[in-house]
Amino acid sequence: MIELNFTEKQTKNVSFTCKIKRTLHTEKSSFQEIAVLETIEFGKMLVLDGTVQTTIEDEFVYHEMITHVPLYTHAEPKRILVIGGGDGGTIKEILKHPTVESVELVEIDERVVQVSKKYLPEISYALNDPRVKINIRDGIEHIKNINTKYDIIIIDSTDPIGPAEGLFTYDFYSNINKKLTDTGILIAQTESPFFNKELIKNVFKNISSIFPIAKLYLANIPTYPSGLWSFTIGSKKYDPTVVNISAKYDINSKYYTKKIHNSCFVLPEFVKELLI
Ligand code: SAM
Numbered sequence: 554m555i556e557l558n559f560t561e562k563q564t565k566n567v568s569f570t571c572k573i574k575r576t577l578h579t580e581k582s583s584f585q586e587i588a589v590l591e592t593i594e595f596g597k598m599l600v601l602d603g604t605v606q607t608t609i610e611d612e613f614v615y616h617e618m619i620t621h622v623p624l625y626t627h628a629e630p631k632r633i634l635v636i637g638g639g640d641g642g643t644i645k646e647i648l649k650h651p652t653v654e655s656v657e658l659v660e661i662d663e664r665v666v667q668v669s670k671k672y673l674p675e676i677s678y679a680l681n682d683p684r685v686k687i688n689i690r691d692g693i694e695h696i697k698n699i700n701t702k703y704d705i706i707i708i709d710s711t712d713p714i715g716p717a718e719g720l721f722t723y724d725f726y727s728n729i730n731k732k733l734t735d736t737g738i739l740i741a742q743t744e745s746p747f748f749n750k751e752l753i754k755n756v757f758k759n760i761s762s763i764f765p766i767a768k769l770y771l772a773n774i775p776t777y778p779s780g781l782w783s784f785t786i787g788s789k790k791y792d793p794t795v796v797n798i799s800a801k802y803d804i805n806s807k808y809y810t811k812k813i814h815n816s817c818f819v820l821p822e823f824v825k826e827l828l829i
Contacts, residue, residue, distance in 0.1 A: 559590055559598070561605055563778035564748050569605070571595065571776075577672055582664035584716055589672040595776055597673055599640055601665070601711055605776045612642050612676055615742070617809040618772040618817070619784055620646035623705050623740040624653075625801055625814060626786070626793040630704045633657070634732075636692035636720065638709030639665030641677035647707075648679050649804040656685045657703075661716050663689045693719045696728045704734055708741035713752060721752065723759040726787065730763050739764065739787040746771070746824045747779035754827045760787040768793055769828060770817040772808065783824070794818045 560570040571592050578589040588600040596609030607615065620643055624630045631654045635643050639660035647656050658680070660666055666687060669677040680687065688695065692708070706729050711717040719725055721741075729739050743749070743756050753769070761767035764787030774782045786793055798811040820828075 559592065559600070561600070561603055567748075567778070569776070569778070571598075573598075578668060580664065580668075582662050584662040584664075585711075587662075587664055587668050589668060597675075598776070599665075599669065599673060602715070604712060606711070607640050607642055607673075607676060608776050609673070609675055611775050612640075613807045614772050614774045615777070615782065616642035616646045616676075617806050618770075618782075619643055619707060619709060619740060619742055621804070621806060621809040622770060622784065622793060622814060622817065623707070623738045623786060623788075624650050625798055625811075626788065626791045626796050627704055627736065627738055628791065631655070632701070632703045632705075634659065634703045634706045636695070636706065636708050636710065637661075637717070638707070640669040640673060641666075641680040643707055643709045644682070644685055645676065645679040646806075648682055648684065649806075651802060654684065656682075657688060658685060659688045659690050659692045659695045661689070661691050691716065693725055696725065696732055699732060702732055702734045703737060705738045705740065706733060708739070710742060712744065721756055723763075726759055726763050730787070730789075733789060736790040738789070738791065741785050743769070743783045743785045745777065745779040746781055746783050746821075746827065749778075749783075750827055753783055753785075753824075756785055757828050760785055764788055766790075766792050768818055769820065769824070771820065771824065772817060 574591045598608040599606040710720045713721040766788040
């Protein structure tokens with residue numbers, strides 16, 4: 554019997570392979586190659602330029618951790634901006650918070666939104682919520698040109714290659730800082746502590762030089778390179794490591810818990826060393 558496999562080359566020397574049942578969709582958009590695969594172990598999988606973005610089976614880890622940590626840190630998150638995140642998974646988690654009044658998604662590639670709506674409704678359904686405004690635009694340009702201020706800005710980007718490269722720079726974080734309220738929080742996905750050490754170091758240095766509070770936390774995501782993923786927070790007022798999480802409202806989640814909120818900031822020595 555023929556065996557079909559998908560392989561992502563995670564680094565020059567490491568590959569991740571999983572068996573697939575079939576290919577549901579492939580296309581080349583103006584920005585990237587988009588594919589939706591049906592895998593055996595992880596269910597449907599969104600792949601951009603050969604890189605796993607999300608899967609039905611493990612999406613909850615990434616989407617819950619990029620959302621609930623900053624939203625529970627803020628006393629009353631009302632206006633949220635997501636840059637990237639066209640699959641809608643982050644939006645789905647944001648809307649679980651009762652304080653949220655509006656969410657804006659700024660995604661450069663309209664086709665990611667459309668393909669996710671068609672093939673991944675389990676993740677993308679929240680994109681149709683009336684509180685959500687979708688803006689098809691480059692996040693870098695958007696941040697420079699808007700007058701609105703947000704309580705939380707989430708950078709839910711692809712890897713720092715092509716259009717996402719500028720989403721990992723000092724200038725971008727500095728412009729985001731200006732578009733946050735006085736109690737605002739920035740959160741960015743910052744890749745693998747095994748494979749992206751220099752990136753993590755630079756991002757943390759930049760965010761620490763712009764925000765009075767900078768913290769990094771970790772989560773285990775099986776389909777992302779090395780399985781260990783980092784997120785970096787820049788905060789103007791609230792320290793995510795000292796907020797009284799137990800006093801907060803409850804939400805439905807599968808990975809995030811109030812105890813995980815505190816424990817995810819406890820870092821292994823080799824990760825701590827990147828932040829000095
Ligand atoms: N969870 C994912 C991960 O870490 O692999 C990220 C998912 S989401 C699909 C990433 C999105 O960022 C993509 O749809 C991509 O089109 C979008 N993106 C990349 N560069 C962008 C930019 N400059 N402005 C707005 N969106 C951008």
